Amino acid sequence: MAMERRTQARIDLRIPVELTIPGQNAPVRAVTRDLSWGGALLHLADCPPNDVDILVLSLPWRRGKSIRARARLLRARPHDEGGYLAAVRFISLSPRSQSRLERLLRMLYPSDPTTGASGRNALFRELEVTVCDTEELRQKLLQILEGHYTVTVFEAYQVGQSISLSITGTFDLPSIRLRARVSKVRKSEVKGFDWAELYTLSLEFEHPSNTIRTFVDLVLNRLSDTEDESSVFSYLEGAPDWLRSVAAATARSSASAQSTEAAGRDEIRSCLESEFPDAIARLVAGWGHVADFEMVFSSLVLSRNDLPDAWSREAWEELEMLQSVHDCAYGVSTHRLSLLKGGRL
Incomplete structure (x- = not known):
């Protein structure tokens, strides 16, 4: 087991979590004792197996979602009140789980x-x-x-x-x-x-x-024609990086876009960019203004729910992420009394 090096503030927190441990069929339940940017201290009923190094920690998030982190088990020792205390250090999180972890810690x-x-x-x-x-x-x-x-x-x-x-x-x-x-x-x-x-x-x-x-890869592919894109980046100050890049790409002339498509058919794109480019343009128009963004978002959500080409699962997840980022950065209007379907996480 490795030595712990958490240098961030540790927040006293008691919430139930699940551990996915290699070689075990069912998740192991635990309760946090503290949580930080770098890791967590957990209370378990039984001692983790001696050969465990890497595990997956799942913390609860809003509306049935979770924060998942690959973590390294640093140490485990008996607790005076029974059970065991285990220290884990986070080693890998998806951008979405990282965003949720930051929001939880800030709250x-x-x-x-x-x-x-x-x-x-x-x-x-x-x-x-x-x-x-x-x-x-x-x-x-x-x-x-x-x-x-x-x-x-x-x-x-x-x-x-x-x-x-x-x-x-x-x-x-x-x-x-x-x-x-x-x-x-x-x-x-x-x-x-x-x-x-x-x-x-x-x-x-x-x-x-x-x-x-x-x-x-996405950002590198968008760094060309910087002068043409500069006005778009200024307009989208504060928007997610990948959204700013996508929006800049859509602002190019038709001829330039066709040339780019022919030159890079293997380009990696987000689901919204590749399947619903019109949605990107509409979200860009309302970005940074709470009322405008919520109106655009609601219109997008409701307009496709009953259509044959309704949002795919990947598109829903990206829409959820965008609304969550916008809510965190700019706030929520007093008129929004409930979460939009497929909206904020």
Whole structure:
């Protein structure tokens, strides 16, 4: 079992969870004792098998949904009150589960999530990297595509620390946010910065590799024709990165779109982009305005429910994610008394 390195605020929390353990037919029930960005402390009736390393933790979410995380079992010991206490560290979450985990933590810990010296006693520590042009962003994306990222910073980080990496573009370039873990730290010397203590961090990502590849491929394919897209990115400030990219693509001329399609038939697209491009355009029009967005969303949901080409399951999931992101970023109107079918998670 590995050593625990949770450096974030731990929130006292008692909720029932399920563990999927390799070799066991049925999920194992447990109750959380605390929860953080990096992991959880669990109470179990029985001791986990000695050979368990990786398991899947499922926390309850709204309306029957769940937060699923691949986790590493760090240690298990008998509890004075009976049963066992087990510490787990999250090692991989889908973007959707990560979003839900963050929302849950923010609800339970409403103060500034990144306050505290060097990130201590904060929900999570955020590392922000700024890029100034398309080529610089492309190079960073190619590095991320390989599953790791190296950056030099002015503050020390702990090996094993889980952080939020934000790559922020200037001049209307898209911004990217990923969950990452510090795998290596070494002191660095850079000419002209003798007065400062510098550290070079090696980061690995805590998302499924196929998810990272899909996302990076999508953004890379949208970085061309930046000048034509700049006005669209400005208009969509605050929208999800992939939605901003998709919307920029739909704004191109018909000839340009046909050329792109012919040149990249293997391009990875979201379900909404490939099956319902008109829905993307309508959501973009209302993005950032609570009343307008809810009106557009309601119209989209109700207009297709009874049609033969109604929303596919994948499209529903993407619509749910978009409404959830919009609700979190911009709020919900007082007139919305119940959740829309297929709407917010």
